[in-house]
Amino acid sequence: MGRIKKRDDKLKLELRKKMLGELKLPEDLKKLSIQQLTDLAVEIRELLIKTVAHTGGHLAPNLGVVELTLALHKVFNSPEDKIIWDVGHQSYVHKIVTGRLAEFDTLRQFGGISGFPKPEESPHDIFATGHSSTSISVGLGLALARDLRGEKYKVVSVIGDGSLTGGMAFEGLNNAGHLRTNLLVVLNDNEMSIMPNVGALSNYLSKIRLNRTVYKVKTELEQFIQKIPKVGELTYRYLDKLKDSLKYLVIPGVLFEELGFTYFGPVDGHNLHQLTEALVDASQHQGPILLHVLTKKGKGYKPAEENPTKFHGVKGFDVQSGELPVKSAPPTYTKVFGETLMEIAAQDESVVAITAAMTEGTGLQEFSQRFSDRFFDVGIAEGHAVTMAGGLARAGMKPVVAIYSTFLQRAFDQILHDVCLQGLPVVFALDRAGVVGEDGPTHHGVFDLAYLRMMPGMTILVPKDENELRQMLLLALQMDQPVAIRYPRGAGRGVNLAEKPQFKVGEAEIITEGEQVAILAIGPLVEKAKQAADLLLQAGISSTVINCRFVKPLPREAILYWARRVDHLFTVEDHVLNGGFGSAVLELLAEAGLRKLQVSRLGYPDHFIEAGTIEELHALYGLDAEGIYRAVTGQCHPLAVERRHERNAKVYS
């Protein structure tokens, strides 16, 4: 009996397997029954788990939206109707059902499909996303264009409760509620950001969850109130008021109603019947609608349901055990940052730490517990985080704002206007600086030097290893001014950590000395430059390698000293060339009158950098030891250098 059941299950599984491969998607979703959609959801979950275990990626968010995605594609006609995924990390199911099933195993790989919506990939990806809280603004823009052009498509913005904590989401709601065009916002509420969601809004959504009322109650109540006979002007006004107060008592989602949206919900986001019905109803309504959908992050895979934070984004895992790969032996930069900050905070009570929904990612988990009164998770609100730090600093505290390089782009003006203009001592810890790997162009932190370097009063430090990161943090907190430290994703080099800062502001480290070329490097690429120098020596080229440490102020004396001695100068940075470290060096050389020196800059060209492992990308853009070696030998072959020496000797003799 047991064996027959097992065989039947296997058969069922095989039948289901055929379904995904054989359907013409997304069109066929419209023909499927709720039971068939439910079977398809099981099949998609299996595919998600199997693939992400291998490729890495955002597992828990995608497991949570399987039914929601199927229902959206059943009810709406993508790509004519536009579906915008906020952040876009939960768009894998959407990709599977919109023509990317065959390539799904290339997810996030170099040359494969992206882990985020990408218009170049498919017309179903109407807008590229990666940074949070944009979907309502994008959706409103599309809806307004539709109206102006006399078109008829529907627009759906899908936003998570975490992403709704971002200020731009509210700017979008505020504007959409005022303009009153047709726009459906689907709020995917799983009570989680990467970690449990925080803030007053999250509390408000929890209250709605607790007083869970099916969305029909609201429509029925409104119909009931409308049916009460209106006797005279006075009674009407009272009834109107009564309608309002009843609304507050019974109807969930009043906040959204007051912002001009019609609120539907909450509905069970794993119940395909409820979901499709609610989406059809919502799509028939006029004006801005908010449909509140309750989902479970990690749904259908026990390890992810039990620990959605761990499975928010993974590098890969063992499907059977749910075990993640063991962490590398040398501590990560993130870990050293968190530990050093705790050490400093233990001695200095004015030190406070701020994160924007990335407590664990920025290494502040332990800090948040040990110094809970001096720790602030502001939600996905980078701009607010920075200006709040300005306020804290003005009132005598020493704020350290830990935000990934790519997300700090959100706070450009806040850094400029609310910190630098005021000359306030705020320390910016920019984690994940440089290319970050498989998350790709939306997440590479390759613009920070350019956007920070032009700000008056800013000091910028770039550690070559985790020991320098520690020293730079100690140094930064002793300086009474804005300071930014940018450091990369991943493990350090396993070097010893020094007690105290071992260098002063603007002081470079000369790693090797040679008279032919100088290689100026920053960050972990200093090590690659050093390895390149060894290769160059073997090829007969002597080089000076300088760990510049400071991008602002540059180690002026060291750079100019060597610039006057060598024939060719190279700069190496894990950053775009436009406005980066190499540009700063060029400006210095031009100002010092060294305009004739040959300078080559190694970094990223003027286009967005694709996804791939950090090593693959460094190799592709010539930022590994081989690449630096090739650049130097290509520009100055030993013979060419010798000839130049001879020529110069003649000219100057």
Ligand SMILES: Cc1ncc(C[n+]2csc(CCOP(=O)(O)OP(=O)(O)O)c2C)c(N)n1
């Ligand atoms: C501007 C910005 N800050 C931070 C992040 C990092 N981040 C990615 S997903 C996420 C949580 C999003 O929560 P939610 O919208 O509720 O989606 P869920 O993963 O829970 O489905 C965060 C903080 C980001 N993508 N963009």
